[in-house]
Amino acid sequence: MKSDIDALMQEKNLDAVMIVGHAEHNSYMYYFVGGGHVSHAALIKKRGEEPVLFCSDMERGEAARSGLKIIPFTKYGGTELLKKAGGNLALKKAMDYQAMFTDLGITKGRVGLYGVYDVGTILSYLAHFKTLMPEVELVGEEKDGAVIVRAMETKSQQDVERIRRMGGITTEVVRRVAEYLMDRDVREDEVLLKADGSPLTIADVKTKINLWLTELGAENLEDCIFAIGGDAGLPHSIGNPKDLLRLGQTIVFDIFPCEKGGGYFYDFTRTWSLGYATPEAQELYDQVHEVYEKVVDNLDLNTPFKDYQRMTCEYYESKGHKTPLNTNDPTEGYVHSLGHGVGLNIHERPSSHLAAGPDHILKPGVVFTLEPGLYYPERGMGFRIEDTYWMNPNGTVEKLAEFPYDFVLKMTKWKKK
């Protein structure tokens, strides 16, 4: 939680943290600012002190909504500084940083640097900054261990309620999609039809998903996964927009929207087969569902997340599938990790990777996904089930949104001959 940051900074020997970039779609800045059109911004927090938000004059109104202490960049010269820098934008920005640090009394020490930003640009700033303030070391921390990411790992009750609300929106959209699909007319060749009689494509379904999300105040920052057949067998295939919806094929529907403007995410997956399932697909689905239930039944406070990845691998291997436990980087069978933390980032701590460090545990306050799958692209099928869970500090595990686990969706206007 945010209140852990000072201790984490101490542990990493950081005197301050600095965040650069937009407040939207940049979880580091969003964490402190709470979104809004603050696009030319920087935030500095000294250890043990409140953060200060530096902004453009044009965005002072937006910045003020954050409730943070605000300083406009123009305090340090703006146009004058650009002239001093001979029009060199990178040097000017480094001079801004120098003035900001000096103003806050930071003239030496280690400062952690965070944000989602233009990589070339930040490197060009840092090259100048090194010359201007050689005694202030700007340190890059790998995301997994970065102090802000570690603080984000445990959620406050308020954070959890926002994620739960996103869970409600996500499952409502999924419910509407299921209902829409089940209600379609079906052509002789088992292709689903739109109301106008033309074949229903993945692109059509995605348009509906996006409209429903927008209506409910959420957004797909990245396109969701709605993949049928062989594409369902590639975990990150988002589906071919032109593919037709057909009966009896596996559909992986993985949807991970966030609050409009880049807030909290939810992550959710169901696998469906419309009308009927082939016996082979039903058997594999049942295995995915079985191991999913097994993991859920065994979840326990403060257990290393990767213990459940191992449990999943062992189960699958007992059924004859390849997994990362005994195969390096398998491309069929079970090919990924069991889950990941979710918050202002769609993927964050803790990690369930078999190589994850010992601090990736299901500690009080983490919000995480469970998403075992099976992938056989060459057999034209793939499967995944995913929900988002909260480790309540009281030790109980809460699923943040309910949705049925039916594999076969019954078509209301179609019967098997």
Place this chain on the structure above:
Amino acid sequence: MKSDIDALMQEKNLDAVMIVGHAEHNSYMYYFVGGGHVSHAALIKKRGEEPVLFCSDMERGEAARSGLKIIPFTKYGGTELLKKAGGNLALKKAMDYQAMFTDLGITKGRVGLYGVYDVGTILSYLAHFKTLMPEVELVGEEKDGAVIVRAMETKSQQDVERIRRMGGITTEVVRRVAEYLMDRDVREDEVLLKADGSPLTIADVKTKINLWLTELGAENLEDCIFAIGGDAGLPHSIGNPKDLLRLGQTIVFDIFPCEKGGGYFYDFTRTWSLGYATPEAQELYDQVHEVYEKVVDNLDLNTPFKDYQRMTCEYYESKGHKTPLNTNDPTEGYVHSLGHGVGLNIHERPSSHLAAGPDHILKPGVVFTLEPGLYYPERGMGFRIEDTYWMNPNGTVEKLAEFPYDFVLKMTKWKKK
């Protein structure tokens, strides 16, 4: 254009360029890959050679859609490499980079590094990479001069048609908003009402905007600006969601959506006053409109963009307003630059800033905005007019979407008493 990249690399003495990050919402990667769910990716292009896209196995299907040569990271060891790195994710990634460069025959020289990425993470990779491959220098170029940004500055006919299509979508949404507002009932105190009789808020209007954009296949990556009264006087205020829509107040509506999935942007602004305008607001609006027309009438091939910023400032100063020409960083009057390039980034080259370099000219193929404004937050008003233009290589200037410049929107169900 893309075909300029090799010459630009030569000019900057770069032996290769490397791009990191997602294909969506990362213009550098999108420029080569064309979008899609390619999130764990890197692209390397040697000078004079075709680019190579490195991807995760999970995303090999998505990556293949780009038509580029694909190499999965697992070619270099994947899990094995992570073990060699002792589980250190940053070192593992640096080892990936080393293997990729070596595989492409790059063992020394200067490589430009680009992409929108987690800053701390990339710095942690670079720290290890420096040790592994001291003879390969990864160079950060400030955005304004970066070779890929400079290549993007001039658009192909195909790029322009995509921007023009976004212009059509944008103006269609604006038309729907205008029609919706004009059709409202108005309360005694000049507040607009929704169909259910409750007051219409900015949040309500934004929900409609987002739905219409989604329906038409576009997205607001950042929230659009729909700001009334004093907020309209702050150029980047997106508007207070709870503000009510009222007659006779200036509304700045600045909308800059992109193709769904992070493609081409369009940028557009109108200022409206519903029902009637105060004489003071009408006079200021007329000035903005007049200088806008003056600039458009004078646009000429190969002219420095900032010449028109100067023209705008001189006009405004003749009317008694502060501008950046003779006031450093004004906070009222005319407070920003005249326009900017638009493409896969909402702000790109050329720049119209008075301090912009001599190469920011309206050369053949640039797409740019013109957006003069006036801002008086303390008088409760602001104004801006903006369209997006293309400098056709034949020397003619084309506005990429038409929309009327009416300031007062006539309310169909309300008459001034």
